[in-house]
Amino acid sequence: MHDIFWRILALLAAILALAGSLGCGVRQLARGEIEAPRVEFRGVVPGMPSQEGLPFKCLLALENPNQQALDVLGYDYELWLENQSVAQGASSERIYLPPQGKTEVEFPVFVKLPAVLSVAPAALNRRRVNYQIGGGFRLASVMGGLFRVPFRFRGQTTLDEGMELMRLYVK
DSSP states (O other): OHHHHHHHHHHHHHHHHHHHHHHHHHHHHHHTSSOOOEEEEEEEEEOOOOSSEEEEEEEEEEEOOSSSOEEEEEEEEEEEETTEEEEEEEEOOOEEEOTTOEEEEEEEEEEEHHHHHHHHHHHHHHTEEEEEEEEEEEETTTGGGTSEEEEEEEEEEEHHHHHHHHHHHOO
């Protein structure tokens, strides 16, 4: 009985130590000791349309303003066209951000045909498409990747710009 008490006490001490170390990154962020990476939207590259829908590659730039490297454990995203959610995804791909360095992240986005058809009437009528992409990156140093660094970008493109982009990349 006495042995079980000490094992439980040791387990509780280990859990508290782990919880303290995981929270360390949050305290560093809150105190301004480390900064979240800066995220910049670089654009999208269309792929070849298929009977299932439209593939794209989304391009983001990540910049690490810190003196220490950051390890990104993965990301998630959601794409809206004309205020309708049309694609979601996530990846556990690791991304290394060197101290005060930059890297580009490219991830696939696939918009299924029914979603394309649901926004087509408004887009064709106005000859432009409103878009929004949002999501977040999970930092390893902040609560073991449980904390998300969010991003959100919105914009608008015309159908003519979209067609020109398709001509440039789809040959």
